[in-house]
Amino acid sequence: xxxxxxTLKESLDALSKKEIKLEEVYADLDLAYAQKNKQLNIYLSKxxxxxxQAKKLTDKPLRGLPIAVKDNxxxxxxxxxxxxxxxxGFRPQYESTVTRRIKENGGVIYGKTNMDAWAHGSSxxxxxxxxxxxxxxxxxxxxxxxGGSAAAVAADLAIVSVGSETAGSIRQPAAWCGTxxxxxxxxxxxxxxxxxxxxxxxxxxxxxxTVEDACILLNAFAGPDEKDATSNQEKxxxxxxxxxxxIKGMKIGVIYQDVKExxxxxxxxxxxxxxxxxxxxxxxxxxxxDPHHAIGVYTVVQRAEVSxxxxxxxxxxxxxxRSNFGDEGKRRIMLGTFSLTKGHADQYYxxxxxxxxxxxxxxxxxxxxxDVLVSPTSPSYAKKVGASFDSAMFGELEDMLLEASSVAGLxxxxxxxxxxxxxxxxxxxSFIAPMWQEGSIIKVADAFEKNTKWNSWRNR
Amino acid sequence: MSVNDSQVKHxxxxxxxxxxxAESEKLATAFTETLVVVDKLxxxxxxxxxxxxxxxxxxxxxREDLVKTEYSFTxxxxxxxAKVTYQGYFVVPYVLQNKDN
Numbered sequence: 092x093x094x095x096x097x098t099l100k101e102s103l104d105a106l107s108k109k110e111i112k113l114e115e116v117y118a119d120l121d122l123a124y125a126q127k128n129k130q131l132n133i134y135l136s137k138x139x140x141x142x143x144q145a146k147k148l149t150d151k152p153l154r155g156l157p158i159a160v161k162d163n164x165x166x167x168x169x170x171x172x173x174x175x176x177x178x179x180g181f182r183p184q185y186e187s188t189v190t191r192r193i194k195e196n197g198g199v200i201y202g203k204t205n206m207d208a209w210a211h212g213s214s215x216x217x218x219x220x221x222x223x224x225x226x227x228x229x230x231x232x233x234x235x236x237x238g239g240s241a242a243a244v245a246a247d248l249a250i251v252s253v254g255s256e257t258a259g260s261i262r263q264p265a266a267w268c269g270t271x272x273x274x275x276x277x278x279x280x281x282x283x284x285x286x287x288x289x290x291x292x293x294x295x296x297x298x299x300x301t302v303e304d305a306c307i308l309l310n311a312f313a314g315p316d317e318k319d320a321t322s323n324q325e326k327x328x329x330x331x332x333x334x335x336x337x338i339k340g341m342k343i344g345v346i347y348q349d350v351k352e353x354x355x356x357x358x359x360x361x362x363x364x365x366x367x368x369x370x371x372x373x374x375x376x377x378x379x380x381d382p383h384h385a386i387g388v389y390t391v392v393q394r395a396e397v398s399x400x401x402x403x404x405x406x407x408x409x410x411x412x413r414s415n416f417g418d419e420g421k422r423r424i425m426l427g428t429f430s431l432t433k434g435h436a437d438q439y440y441x442x443x444x445x446x447x448x449x450x451x452x453x454x455x456x457x458x459x460x461x462d463v464l465v466s467p468t469s470p471s472y473a474k475k476v477g478a479s480f481d482s483a484m485f486g487e488l489e490d491m492l493l494e495a496s497s498v499a500g501l502x503x504x505x506x507x508x509x510x511x512x513x514x515x516x517x518x519x520x521s522f523i524a525p526m527w528q529e530g531s532i533i534k535v536a537d538a539f540e541k542n543t544k545w546n547s548w549r550n551r
Numbered sequence: 552m553s554v555n556d557s558q559v560k561h562x563x564x565x566x567x568x569x570x571x572x573a574e575s576e577k578l579a580t581a582f583t584e585t586l587v588v589v590d591k592l593x594x595x596x597x598x599x600x601x602x603x604x605x606x607x608x609x610x611x612x613x614r615e616d617l618v619k620t621e622y623s624f625t626x627x628x629x630x631x632x633a634k635v636t637y638q639g640y641f642v643v644p645y646v647l648q649n650k651d652n
Contacts, residue, residue: 409632444602
């Protein structure tokens with residue numbers, strides 16, 4: 092077996108037992124990169140100095156292993172474009188907190204991954220540098236906006252990767268690429284140095300081959316940061332401490348079974364959730380607030396925050412001028428501007444924030460009875476290349492099952508729960524818990540993953 | 552509600568986004584399509600609910616008012632990505648212009 096196909100946990104264990112060498116890991120990874128990257132368009136830039144840097148980090152927790160990072164994280168030594176022409180040629184003069192901590196913990200940034208331009212999308216097709224293709228089936232999209240980071244993991248072009256989510260941008264591409272995607276609570280990981288999209292929901296998080304790998308990486312970068320006033324000042328827990336725990340007696344609510352559009356996906360998920368019952372958890376169907384309203388909430392809040400955040404790109408201090416925005420960027424900035432203008436702010440922006448309150452109240456009620464809620468991550472399998480251009484609302488519809496949890500700041504994990512034999516495409520389950528209660532979803536997601544046959548690395 | 556071409560041009564000028572006539576027409580259609588979905592929020596029964604602008608509940612997050620050189624740019628770093636500089640300054644477009652110039 093090639094060493095780039097190992098999980099992060101397996102790689103760390105093998106390195107510490109001296110069964111493998113870093114040089115061999117990088118040699119196998121470089122070979123896979125040479126074979127696949129051109130076709131799949133996963134990396135926008137590659138760290139040519141990776142192995143040299145890695146050899147100096149062997150005594151740190153991540154032992155010099157290669158990690159892919161979404162291109163909206165500022166990195167001093169690699170270009171940072173957020174897949175947008177406006178940032179062509181930009182070289183950050185400072186480092187994002189997430190990548191700085193990964194480096195301090197012995198991770199090496201192997202390269203920067205493609206994404207929807209400015210993270211505006213759920214396809215990676217709106218990238219100004221061309222779409223990324225789904226490694227499981229290249230006729231299909233990887234999802235997005237962290238599509239490059241999900242594809243990097245699925246194609247074994249990274250041991251583990253970093254993405255960011257505003258509403259679905261980690262979990263949805265993870266579902267479409269058949270990987271794990273972990274969006275921690277809003278405020279758990281610092282937004283400092285991440286190209287801002289919607290500041291009230293932007294959350295960095297890991298994409299990985301297993302839930303355990305995601306926890307190992309999240310340990311390296313989560314926690315308080317005085318450079319981000321919305322980061323939780325409490326010390327983050329050791330996320331790996333929830334791995335391998337019993338879920339006996341845990342109460343799991345299955346939501347969105349009443350959503351007609353996803354009947355087939357729902358049915359498959361319900362069957363697979365029998366596993367949790369066998370492990371001693373209670374699993375029951377419960378009605379949650381209609382997810383369709385969350386599409387409107389997210390659309391308004393996201394665009395309003397985008398119009399404010401992207402006002403800074405004037406091409407004077409860095410980057411190119413505002414004529415370089417792509418179609419999607421223009422649409423979002425302008426609709427946001429519209430929703431904040433006098434006369435429309437109450438009708439749209441304030442109304443959306445009121446409906447957001449209803450979702451928070453609904454979750455508060457549901458979590459009185461349940462430890463964890465679960466639903467499909469995406470309505471169905473990865474869509475075909477080109478699909479995102481059919482509707483101005485493509486992303487919002489593909490992420491409709493995740494938006495409510497995002498605007499509420501909840502932590503969520505995607506775990507693959509089914510693979511279609513014919514297309515080789517995956518379906519994913521989304522586990523969510525109350526804010527700051529990552530431990531509950533880690534326990535359930537880890538137990539579920541280890542007992543399904545659908546994790547392609549655990550079941551090689 | 553629907554959005555027309557002249558509204559789109561007004562928004563474009565507010566947002567400082569240069570657009571062509573063809574783009575303006577396309578954007579009017581896209582905005583109308585999006586607002587059809589957004590307008591459904593009126594049926595969510597939220598008119599008397601308090602809005603939520605942020606979810607962490609943190610209030611008045613402050614730090615000591617100290618200069619930290621490790622957080623600061625040197626002049627050289629600040630100017631490193633600017634296309635046009637003059638004697639250590641950013642060059643910006645005119646906002647006010649003397650009519651004799």
